[in-house]
Amino acid sequence: MKISIGSPLPPFRLPDQEGKMIDSTQLVGERPLVLYFYPKDDSPGCTAQACSFRDAYHDFIDAGAQVVGVSSDDSSSHKAFAEKHRLPFTLLSDQDGKLRREMGVPSDLLGLLPGRVTYVIDRHGIIRHIFKSQLNAKRHISEALAALARGT
Numbered sequence: 001m002k003i004s005i006g007s008p009l010p011p012f013r014l015p016d017q018e019g020k021m022i023d024s025t026q027l028v029g030e031r032p033l034v035l036y037f038y039p040k041d042d043s044p045g046c047t048a049q050a051c052s053f054r055d056a057y058h059d060f061i062d063a064g065a066q067v068v069g070v071s072s073d074d075s076s077s078h079k080a081f082a083e084k085h086r087l088p089f090t091l092l093s094d095q096d097g098k099l100r101r102e103m104g105v106p107s108d109l110l111g112l113l114p115g116r117v118t119y120v121i122d123r124h125g126i127i128r129h130i131f132k133s134q135l136n137a138k139r140h141i142s143e144a145l146a147a148l149a150r151g152t
Contacts, residue, residue, distance in 0.1 A: 003104040009035075009125045010102040014070070014092040017078035022092060028125040032065040034144045036118040037105045038137075041073045041081035041091075049116070049137035050087055056141050057088050063148040065120075070094050072114065106132070116140070120147040 003010075012024045027033050036053070038046045053060075053067050060067050067089040073081070078091035094100055097114075106115040118140040120129035129147035133139055 003102070003119075003127060003130075005127055005130060007127045009033075009119075009121050009127065010099070012099045012102070014094055014099065015075045016093070017075055017082050017091045019075045022090065024125075027066065027068060028121060029123060031123055032063070032128075032148060033121040034060060034065050034067045034118065034148075035070065035103075035121060036067070036116075036140055036144075037070045037094075037100060037103065037114070038116050039114040039134075040071060041077045042084070045116070045135070045137045046071070047085065049140060050081070051085055052138045052141045053089065054085065054087050056145065059145055060148070063145065065144075065148050066090075068092060070099060072097055072100070118144050120144050 009024055009028060013021055016022050038049055040046055050069060069091045072095050073093060074095060075093050078093055082091055105117045107113060116134045116137060118131045119127055122128050131140055131143040
């Protein structure tokens, strides 16, 4: 399945940082969703990205959106990462990489590093914006906020 702007969010069920199973239907319906995929908890780029989402969290709330991060780290790693950096949003564990594959998140650096992609999804579950950049982690925040401002 090739995900592009206009595609529906594929259904999924993944554990969050508390080990609670989150179904995709819980994340769409009431408000837009900013779903961002990142390579690894506590790596320098991923920490900068997560802390930038944290620092702009009230901007996302003001825009009516929720933020959810996804990586292949397990729930306990996510819990430690979220606590260490005071992340106010949900982190989902995609340990087998199934959602990453379904969303078409590419691997970077000769396939050695999971890609960094942010999707802005409207309240109907339709992908409205996609931003890919492995090296410009902080730009994911401004891209997502701009998409939300356009009425995503």
